[in-house]
Amino acid sequence: MNYTETVFCINEKMNIIEVKNLTKKYAHLTAVNSVNFNVQDGEMFAFLGPNGAGKTTTIKILTTLLSPTSGTATINGFDVCQQTDEVRGSFGIVFQDPSLDDKLTAEENLRFQGWLYNIPAKELKERIPMLLEMFELKDRAKDLVEQFSGGMKRRLEVARGLLHKPKILFLDEPTIGLDPQTRNKIWEYLRGLKQKEHLTIFYTTHYMDEAEFADKVIIIDHGKIIANGTPAELKTQTNQTTLNDVFLFLTGKDIREVNISTPEKMKGSFGH
């Protein structure tokens, strides 16, 4: 009986991310407050919320950069606190702020990544030109990253995040400050990868049009999840026509005073 149940579970779509009662407390603030959600394998998952809502803190916990105060999270079946190496090998990430080595070339940045992820030399030799080609950076491969525009750096970061063929790609506001052409291009690549390689994409964004094409949307505010469903479901539930309206309906129209003294922002401004 038990056996058949197990088989049944495997045939079901697998949860590649499982988050249970996840909480992160700082001295004067609860950044993430008992959050629960699952992400299915191959899903495009938008994680939305106003500034300071707890998005980046959640991503940092899921990517082993922070440890939670309580609760659990698994990535690709591995516990983010206990099995850090397996977790780290399972995802690629594009951070909110730039994270390339400016003094190295595009190619060198990728090569370093390949070494860090222990990609065999032969495979690396194939994948680096392939990714540079795909993200239209091939003719700049040997240029120092400090000479790149913001859009080129972003594309290189996405390429770097994909180098070791992760199961999940985390993107924390990947298109912030980019022109519509570059934004469009980056999403085009990512949607292609989701279809071709069944990549799970977990992203945050403030551009609500970028959340419209998500399979699943979660809205978090003050560290708590306030909405969870497909874009269509959320629109029906709130009786709104666009996700932008849904977002404003649920989180209010007041501008958030993100106090610089809150721990998350302190980490943010001094931490990178």
Place this chain on the structure above:
Amino acid sequence: MRALLIIWYRDLLRFLRNRLRIVSSLLQPLFWLLLFGTGISGSLRFSGGQGTLGNFNYTEFLFPGVLGMTVLFTSLFSAISVVRDREFGFLKAILVAPVSRVYLGLGKILGGATVSTIQGFLILVLLPLVGVKLRLNFIILFPLVFLVAVMISALGLLISAQIKTTEGFQMIMQFITFPMFMLSGALFPLTNLPLWMDILSKINPATYGIDLLRQTTFRLLGLPDAVRQAFAITLFGKPVSIMTDILIIFVFGTIVTIIAAKIFARQEK
């Protein structure tokens, strides 16, 4: 282990690519040797300070001190790369990779130590400019320079592992490097000091590094034992031998390296 080599290689690559830094970091020791050394030599002669040590040359005394100073400054300041990587975000990209963070820390220490040793080697090239002949046996200095460099680089990592901004790093380093340098015996022998300064200089790990390099250099230059012993530091009233220096540096260096690598590994972003 892989992580160690990658980080080490990156630091080296960045150093070699930064020609301006290489040249500018050679200027300071050159000024010390050429201007300070020559100036003090003259005033020592003026005060008739030769006495029992015969025609001892201050530049020969100063050179190992300046070599040690270069290692001290380069090693401590190369730790700024950790802070800079944190500011520029690259550190996060390394910290989410499936590699041991302890080895990342060790890679940083070895990277800094290697860069320091290369800088030390370049200083040797300056020696003929200040009237000290280059000798082949100076090669013996390099493993010793590297040993000292590892100890100081580990100290640098220990400090930088918790600092978030380059401004903060520079401020703290000002408070650490200058007293460490002044109390190390790099510029003057640590003899006839008042008790408080004597104690401070003996707590200073750089003191043993300078003493090691100086005693070794004096041997390599073939100076009489009397000269070497006259300038050797004493610990609890006994002169410190080259082996004792090595032992102290090795033990202290190992302890600091372990602590620094652990603290680096434990940091949260």
